[in-house]
Amino acid sequence: MNRIVSPQAWKDLAGTLDVDEACLRAVAEVESSGGGFMRPPSQLPKVLFEGHVFHRQTQGRFDASHPELSYPHWDRTKYSGSVAGEWRRLDAACALDRAAALESASWGAFQIMGFNFEICGFEDIEAFVAAHKQSADAQLAAFSSFIRRPGLIDALRSRDWKGFAAAYNGVGFAKNSYDSKLATAYLRFGGRSP
Incomplete structure (x- = not known):
């Protein structure tokens, strides 16, 4: 990689x-x-989880139960302040609705939102995420x-x-x-x- x-x-x-x-x-x-990518030894790509997008992708059904993950408007204060923290937020959202959570994060060197997976040439969000985990070249291809x-x-x-x-x-x-x-x-x- x-x-x-x-x-x-x-x-x-x-x-x-x-x-x-x-x-x-x-x-x-x-x-x-x-x-x-995150700093070694991690092999994970950089992500930024966007709770207002998760709200939109899930029609707000987690707003009341998980207000730190799902909220109607962009709010800078909800970010964790670190890539590792953003992965924790993403993992927590994945436990609620995996596809919606993955589509609600921006990925890799170009921070492309997951909901753009089709525009980037992928059949589904899982393929988009796999490519962003694979290599810098795969991230560049998605950006292309x-x-x-x-x-x-x-x-x-x-x-x-x-x-x-x-x-x-x-x-x-x-x-x-x-x-x-x-x-x-x-x-x-x-x-x-x-």
Whole structure:
């Protein structure tokens, strides 16, 4: 299992997508600090469990019994503060509804939400999760499929960081300065100034 995307894999994907390699690396850097796995000895991918998505995926049926896992609106205070803690939250949600829980987490180096498994080319959520556990290359392949949607790839090609941020992370992207972080990371990876 490779835990880090190789320089050649970055170059190949950039060529395939006709996008600046620094753009691709910037997304991984901002989403996961550039790595898709927990620190060794763990072999698990990075995850972030989103309780408001779990609420939506389960129609709120666990809101009363498990308010730390299921709630109607995004709430930063519900995060555990560590990847290991997010795995504990995900495992607890899986005990309630496995498929909904897996679909309610963002995965790997690119933090793609599990409910996007079909867009990423997978038949079901279990295959998506297995790929994210497999290797950095498998995470990159999922991202390659996910990013091809017109709103994403076009914004990335033109380095429209606000447009990309809105399409990738939703309208609340500005709360986390997502677009500014992408622009900064892009320059750090050798991207050209506008």
